[in-house]
Amino acid sequence: MNLHAIKAIYRTEMTRMMRTVVQSIVAPVLSTSLYFVIFGAAIGSRITEIDGISYGAFIVPGLIMLSIMTESISNSSFAIYFPKFTGTIFELLSAPISFVEVLLGYVGAAATKSVIIGLIILGTASFFVTIDIAHPVIMMLFLVLISVSFSLFGFILGVWADGWEKLTIVPILVIMPLTFLGGTFYSISMLPPAWQTISLFNPVVYLISGFRWSFYENSDVAVAISLGMVLGFLLLCLIAVWWIFKSGYKLRS
Amino acid sequence: MQPIISIKGLTKTYEGGFQALKEVSLDINRGEIFGLLGPNGAGKTTLINIVCGIVTKTTGSVTVDGFDIVDDYRQTRSRIGLVPQELPTETFETPWNVARFSRGLFGKPENPGHIEKVLKSLSLWEKRNEKIMMLSGGMKRRVLIAKALAHEPEILFLDEPTAGVDVELRQDMWSVVRSLRESGVTVILTTHYIEEAEQLADRVGVINHGKIILVEEKNRLMREFGKKQLVLQLTDCLAVVPPELDDYELELSESGCELTYHYDTKQDHTGITALLAALRTAGIKFNDLSTSQSSLEEIFVGLVNQEA
Numbered sequence: 001m002n003l004h005a006i007k008a009i010y011r012t013e014m015t016r017m018m019r020t021v022v023q024s025i026v027a028p029v030l031s032t033s034l035y036f037v038i039f040g041a042a043i044g045s046r047i048t049e050i051d052g053i054s055y056g057a058f059i060v061p062g063l064i065m066l067s068i069m070t071e072s073i074s075n076s077s078f079a080i081y082f083p084k085f086t087g088t089i090f091e092l093l094s095a096p097i098s099f100v101e102v103l104l105g106y107v108g109a110a111a112t113k114s115v116i117i118g119l120i121i122l123g124t125a126s127f128f129v130t131i132d133i134a135h136p137v138i139m140m141l142f143l144v145l146i147s148v149s150f151s152l153f154g155f156i157l158g159v160w161a162d163g164w165e166k167l168t169i170v171p172i173l174v175i176m177p178l179t180f181l182g183g184t185f186y187s188i189s190m191l192p193p194a195w196q197t198i199s200l201f202n203p204v205v206y207l208i209s210g211f212r213w214s215f216y217e218n219s220d221v222a223v224a225i226s227l228g229m230v231l232g233f234l235l236l237c238l239i240a241v242w243w244i245f246k247s248g249y250k251l252r253s
Numbered sequence: 254m255q256p257i258i259s260i261k262g263l264t265k266t267y268e269g270g271f272q273a274l275k276e277v278s279l280d281i282n283r284g285e286i287f288g289l290l291g292p293n294g295a296g297k298t299t300l301i302n303i304v305c306g307i308v309t310k311t312t313g314s315v316t317v318d319g320f321d322i323v324d325d326y327r328q329t330r331s332r333i334g335l336v337p338q339e340l341p342t343e344t345f346e347t348p349w350n351v352a353r354f355s356r357g358l359f360g361k362p363e364n365p366g367h368i369e370k371v372l373k374s375l376s377l378w379e380k381r382n383e384k385i386m387m388l389s390g391g392m393k394r395r396v397l398i399a400k401a402l403a404h405e406p407e408i409l410f411l412d413e414p415t416a417g418v419d420v421e422l423r424q425d426m427w428s429v430v431r432s433l434r435e436s437g438v439t440v441i442l443t444t445h446y447i448e449e450a451e452q453l454a455d456r457v458g459v460i461n462h463g464k465i466i467l468v469e470e471k472n473r474l475m476r477e478f479g480k481k482q483l484v485l486q487l488t489d490c491l492a493v494v495p496p497e498l499d500d501y502e503l504e505l506s507e508s509g510c511e512l513t514y515h516y517d518t519k520q521d522h523t524g525i526t527a528l529l530a531a532l533r534t535a536g537i538k539f540n541d542l543s544t545s546q547s548s549l550e551e552i553f554v555g556l557v558n559q560e561a
Binding site for chain 2: 002004005007008009011012015019086087088089090091092093094095096097248252253
């Protein structure tokens with residue numbers, strides 16, 4: 001195991017985050033705060049409790065999910081796309097490292113950033129609403145697993161993308177709608193039966209539901225199923241990344 | 254002595270069918286400076302990229318210090334440093350950070366002293382904390398060399414290292430390359446500046462259309478393929494070369510005031526003494542003479558044209 005390489009990649013990526021602290025941390029915190037102001041305070045004050053939870057508190061897990069999914073994808077896709085764009089990828093390809101070490105460096109750093117952002121948003125939310133975390137360990141487990149999974153997904157996206165448009169199109173056209181329709185701002189049980197069934201085909205529903213359960217012991221689907229979905233997605237992404245490195249897809253000619 | 258790089262029957266066919274390398278076999282000796290010459294699109298960069306692991310081979314084998322580049326990629330890649338032809342740099346980073354990153358990436362523990370030594374040897378020390386985007390093209394080229402040397406490679410690939418670099422910087426880089434060779438590093442150099450190979454290389458390989466057409470010691474190559482010529486400035490210009498000098502195949506310049514004689518230094522008798530005697534007999538006087546030898550560039554162009 002090339003530990004020095006993992007450390008070098010991880011440190012460089014974390015330094016990049018600190019260099020772009022406004023973009024990396026302040027921006028997601030600010031946008032989440034705005035969600036609280038609009039949905040929590042302005043609109044939320046007119047919405048009754050959902051399953052005994054105040055609306056402001058109800059949306060906290062969903063908003064954290066929204067941020068960590070988009071940030072994980074954004075961070076890791078950019079981390080691997082930018083060297084491809086500038087040509088510095090040659091160094092990574094000619095280095096004595098395996099795909100596992102590359103992933104531990106890039107995905108590890110992207111996931112770390114996401115977890116930090118998730119915790120900062122949680123802290124920010126606590127200024128607006130009272131939050132109880134029923135299962136903090138499971139909450140952290142979901143937070144870490146989802147950060148890692150979506151960082152892996154972002155890595156795949158960054159390898160696949162051959163232009164800036166492709167890099168942004170998936171988060172905007174796929175992830176964002178799925179997250180908004182995945183129960184961030186409402187419970188699936190509030191929807192008409194037909195839409196409830198359709199929603200179950202949205203994988204993000206399971207992520208938000210499981211994460212929310214760790215806070216309030218309240219979920220749209222069983223927490224075991226949510227955990228299974230997260231692990232399944234993680235496995236799929238790992239297989240895809242393994243294949244990318246084995247075949248050299250979009251990396252080696 | 255076992256070659257440090259051994260390439261056997263290497264072929265590369267890209268998607269789309271373009272065959273960049275055709276059964277290339279080549280050995281690079283430990284500690285030498287090897288000049289790989291060839292016109293654009295000859296396959297130089299593909300060859301380097303395969304050895305470094307950036308491009309996958311189609312068939313054939315490559316070993317580095319006895320290790321296979323596929324099965325033992327950690328062993329082979331950790332021994333190699335690469336300075337690519339383009340100038341890909343981490344725009345927002347500093348020379349110090351990128352050199353430190355490269356060292357770690359290639360599995361070496363931190364060694365600020367070594368990074369300092371490398372940056373100083375490349376005159377980058379004063380610029381170590383400046384953003385790379387603020388550096389000139391020549392400085393960026395030095396940063397790439399610093400990155401390649403940061404992990405103390407045994408083999409250094411320099412793909413067009415002085416392209417777009419001014420004369421002074423080129424001389425500096427030649428000096429760096431020579432000192433690397435003195436420290437035991439094997440250097441493989443591709444260049445469009447044949448003068449560069451003439452100055453630096455111990456051996457020269459010529460590649461064209463994906464095939465190695467010649468590998469030879471530079472001095473021997475210049476001796477065997479190079480020709481010398483003797484140019485005489487005549488006191489009285491001639492209209493034609495007198496028939497009694499036909500054996501010497503002399504060339505008369507358009508002005509009629511210059512005679513050129515080609516000779517081969519490998520032969521026991523160059524014919525110069527006889528020619529001078531024949532000129533005296535023919536009553537042809539000259540007021541100056543000079544000799545010159547064909548450059549590596551002329552030899553290279555001749556070889557490539559001959560192969561085409």
